Amino acid sequence: MAAIDILGLAKTYSVGFWRKKPKCALQPLHLSVEAGEIFGFLGPNGAGKTTTLKLLMGLVFPSAGSARILGMEINDPQMKARIGFLPEQPYFYDYLTATELLEYYAQLSGVAAKERSRKVSEVLARVGLPDVGGMQLRKFSKGMLQRVGIAQAILHDPQVLFFDEPMSGLDPIGRREVRDLMEQLKQQGKTVFFSTHILSDAESLCDRVAIIHLGELRGVGAVADLTSSVQGQVEVVWQGNLVPASLKAFATECHGTGDTTRAVVPEANQDAVIDALRRERLRIVSVIPVRTSLEEYFVLKLKPSEAAAGVRS
Numbered sequence: 507m508a509a510i511d512i513l514g515l516a517k518t519y520s521v522g523f524w525r526k527k528p529k530c531a532l533q534p535l536h537l538s539v540e541a542g543e544i545f546g547f548l549g550p551n552g553a554g555k556t557t558t559l560k561l562l563m564g565l566v567f568p569s570a571g572s573a574r575i576l577g578m579e580i581n582d583p584q585m586k587a588r589i590g591f592l593p594e595q596p597y598f599y600d601y602l603t604a605t606e607l608l609e610y611y612a613q614l615s616g617v618a619a620k621e622r623s624r625k626v627s628e629v630l631a632r633v634g635l636p637d638v639g640g641m642q643l644r645k646f647s648k649g650m651l652q653r654v655g656i657a658q659a660i661l662h663d664p665q666v667l668f669f670d671e672p673m674s675g676l677d678p679i680g681r682r683e684v685r686d687l688m689e690q691l692k693q694q695g696k697t698v699f700f701s702t703h704i705l706s707d708a709e710s711l712c713d714r715v716a717i718i719h720l721g722e723l724r725g726v727g728a729v730a731d732l733t734s735s736v737q738g739q740v741e742v743v744w745q746g747n748l749v750p751a752s753l754k755a756f757a758t759e760c761h762g763t764g765d766t767t768r769a770v771v772p773e774a775n776q777d778a779v780i781d782a783l784r785r786e787r788l789r790i791v792s793v794i795p796v797r798t799s800l801e802e803y804f805v806l807k808l809k810p811s812e813a814a815a816g817v818r819s
């Protein structure tokens with residue numbers, strides 16, 4: 507069973523004060539996230555990521571479609587008890603200490619009274635805030651508040667986690683820690699669905715990603731599949747600086763560095779190139795498909811719509 511099943515969920519807001527105009531924030535979205543996956547929901551600002559998460563959390567009402575989480579309807583309280591959510595801009599009553607706030611959330615999410623304080627200190631340590639439980643939140647930095655938000659989301663040991671821009675406001679070390687935390691959650695068998703506009707945060711972490719732009723899904727898949735599907739090229743590296751004459755016709759790019767030479771060739775020519783190198787008795791060091799970065803794939807996926815967006819508005 508999929509952990510999250512999104513079935514044509516869509517949202518049109520009504521904007522303007524005097525004359526209301528419809529604004530489509532999310533076109534009917536179909537997406538399925540398997541149990542145990544880390545799933546990255548990627549898109550530039552205004553793409554519709556927060557809208558999707560709010561719909562899944564039941565915070566805004568869909569214009570169309572539905573979704574199921576752990577096989578249950580969005581407004582099922584039983585399901586709510588088994589998910590955790592980090593909002594994009596968590597707002598906390600800042601005269602409380604971190605411990606007070608988390609004990610309050612623990613109470614709300616049904617953690618037994620005698621377990622609360624142990625759970626809270628455990629979770630604070632887990633998000634890298636072991637010593638500041640007694641400090642008022644108003645003295646916390648943005649990064650520390652973000653960690654408190656994550657602590658709040660994982661406190662009751664939920665099965666599925668939804669994080670809206672979990673790395674925002676964090677420095678590189680903080681981002682690394684959040685990444686590690688998500689990996690730990692995966693190892694515990696949890697499902698993590700998170701949004702980001704920072705692609706490098708998703709590239710190494712996600713089992714699969716979806717790319718959304720202007721409220722429309724543009725691509726879904728494993729990062730490696732998405733990035734290799736763009737190129738169809740192979741990088742061949744061999745020892746020495748000799749370039750067989752017959753190879754030049756196949757290679758789109760060829761240059762030497764130190765005592766190796768590197769050629770980029772279309773996938774279709776791979777065997778011919780290897781044969782050419784063998785004939786010259788050159789030692790092949792590696793043959794690797796060229797992957798574009800996720801960023802390149804992303805930019806490519808956004809491009810066609812820039813024109814379409816102009817037409818639409």
Ligand SMILES: Nc1ncnc2c1ncn2[C@@H]1O[C@H](COP(=O)(O)OP(=O)(O)O)[C@@H](O)[C@H]1O
Pocket residue numbers: 519520521529530531549550551552553554555556557558
């Ligand atoms: N409450 C709202 N009323 C009107 N428009 C909204 C509202 N919330 C979001 N939008 C619009 O919907 C689009 C998607 O927004 P959002 O889901 O916040 O994007 P993202 O999280 O990807 O940056 C944006 O154009 C935004 O201006």
Ligand SMILES: [Mg+2]
Pocket residue numbers: 555556557594670
């Ligand atoms: Mg957002």
